[in-house]
Amino acid sequence: MYVILVYDICKEGNGQKRWNRVFKLCKQNLVHIQKSVFEGEISDSDLFKLEGSIEKEIDKSTDSVIIFKSRNERWLDKNVIGLQQDDPFMI
Template sequence: MYIVLMYDIMMDEKGAKVQRNAFKICKRYLTHIQKSVFEGNLSELNLMKLKKELNLYIRDEKDSFIIFKSRDEKWLTKEFLGKKDNKTSNFF
């Protein structure tokens, strides 16, 4: 399945550590396309692994992660406003 994941981490005393760990985990499974946004194809098993690893660091009362799922990337379209970045070339 095709995944777009984004997160917003509160930058308090522990936020930098949470952000570093979240970034490293997401980067192992997905392509980093913009600040806290990642995309890519994942199997259901790898999505479960990704979520399990992230749950070790997510602070439910402070941090927000959103995962958009699609059966296939061909069902998504992309439109650029401003600078076009080739890191999003996985999107059609």
């Protein structure tokens, strides 16, 4: 399955630590494309594990995570305007 994951973590208090942990979890499974946005192919079981790990890290009263799911990347039209982060061809 192909997913786009976006998150908004409140950085006040212990929020920066939560933000860092969620970032690392996402980076292990998906491609970082923008500050708090990740995308990529992931199996159902790996996505289930990722969702569970993220749920343990966030504060549900201040943080949010949204995961958009598609069967395949080819069903999405993507248009990047400006700098594309984590471009493997950029030095």
